[in-house]
Amino acid sequence: MTGARDTNDEGVVGGVHPAGAGWVVSARGELDQDTLGPLEEALASAAARHPVVVLDASAITFGDSSFLNLLLRLHHSTTLRIASPGEQLRRLFALTGADSVLSLHPSVEAAVAAS
Template sequence: MTGAEDVRGDGVVKDSYPAGSGWVVAARGELDQDTLASLEEALTAAADRHPMVVLDASSVTFGDSSFLNLLLRLHRSTALRIAAPGDQLRRLFALTGADTVLSLHPSVQDALGP
């Protein structure tokens, strides 16, 4: 993976770039079983190549159980950090208890920190 041009597909992946020892994938829009394929591809490729992957969720408006399952699977294979989740995602994480498992951060910069 050499840059954002490699993972942009249906518009769900907004950007993808190196940051420190990790890789940031910025997602946007509604993430459900019908739209998740390109994000899954981008996150999986990043996890295969980098010790830390940050998902910039600041532009995500909705995530369903398939999105949550993707994050939990990736959490087991890399240091996954979720940056700037909105209200709907925070509710999803809290209701399912995923907020006690996933590494949530207020911003990408905070997620990239120690």
């Protein structure tokens, strides 16, 4: 059908913008090894240029082990703060123990303001 758009055309990166001393990267949808590339590029680019990177996870509906691996790798290379993780991500972080390693915050504002 001509002119039809797949709902995934916009990709998993919802937007990026400065916030305080850091940079906010918003992600959305399902994040797995097949969809993770654009988010990995956005986060790596932000980490190379900014001392703090905030991942707005409020619109992420699913994250698998590839996504978790990306977050843990990024955590070692920059100050990564994860804002507004939904129930599935909170469960993933709790089951793997990542919630004791990653910096989780209830909102983007709280993540930006954290010290």
